[in-house]
Amino acid sequence: MNFETSIEIFHLLLDLPCITASLEVMEKAKKMEASTQSVDSQPANSVEAFHNVRYKPLFLYITRSKGGQGDTIDRLSHLHAVLIEGLSSTRVMVCCQLVPILLRIWFQFVLESEDPTFLAQLIPVIIERSGILVAVHELITDVHKIFADQIVTLMQAYPSIVTIQQTDIREFIQTTANMAGRVQMYSNMVYVIGEFTSPAYCSDCTSETIGRFYEGLEVVAYELLGQLSSQEHDAGIPKVLSTIVASLAKLASRCQDLIPRAILCLTKVVKQENLIMVNPTTKSFIVQKSASLIALLKNPDTASIILNPDPEIYTALWHQNNTSMSTILRGIDRILKLNVE
Secondary structure, three states: OOOOHHHHHHHHHHHHHHHHHHHHHHHHHHHOOOOOOOOOOOOOOOHHHHHHOOOOOHHHHHHOOOEEEEEEEEOOHHHHHHHHHHHHOOOHHHHHHHHHHHHHHHHHHHOOOHHHHHHHHHHHHHHHHHEEEEEOHHHHHHHHHHHHHHHHHHHHHHHHHHOOOOOHHHHHHHHHHOOOOOOOHHHHHEEEEEHHHHOOOOOOOOOOHHHHHHHHHHHHHHHHHHHHHOOOOOOOOOHHHHHHOOOOOHHHHHHHHHHHHHHHHHHHHHHHHOOOOOOOHHHHHHOOOOOHHHHOOHHHHHHHHHOOOHHHHHHOOOOOOOOOOOHHHHHHHHHHHHHHH
């Protein structure tokens, strides 16, 4: 299956509830007399929308029987809006329950392709569609969870994707509004930036690449700190901020010119302790984590080893390497025990 076909199926799966609702509207429209409406008039219901010349092409496209027509429609959100009244129908709800199941199967299939170029092209599509889903809360929650999990799975299998799709990823994380309703997905995207933006995973990853990602995350960190000083903030911000401080430290450890900036940013987090309006446990965790990373970054060589484990960490053999994290920690443990004795 080629890329175009796979992506079309991906869109069709996500659009399945919308397709079903559209078909139901079209069936109702057959039994009702068409009303004449001006192009600029706002339809009062979905049947009127079907007869409206502005919306009818959307219905016809989403219910097409011919494949190879591209991905999805630009004005999909407009169609979702006029179909809102039909989303509670039994058929539509059943489709909403099927979408996550079929989506997981689709991801399992495409991951078998083992083509990094093909898989890299999924990232901008996932980002785009995560913000354009039919307004059924359970469906949105399930799909976002799948997207969040699959982003990590994709990057672990092919870490070079982070570098290949750096522009789309940066654009996504630099807009904090993208966090709304997609906290886990946003957090996972920040995590993979810190984890896989490294020459160890992609030869095309340069210090400039690391620097651009760092700058984007640093701006977001300061913005989230400002939001946490208010009682009214997204409940997911502390989780994202915790992931960001870790990613900033990891990026800085790979480009030592960034270490002073990272220490300054993390110090800001620590000093903002009294202004952060979250529960004491969460606040303590973020502050202590930042303080630990500051101490680590003050020893660049140690930070480089601890924050940049060998890529074989994802294999069953990584712990046998003499420079692996587990070996180093075991050695430190023995030294400490000898000193105590």
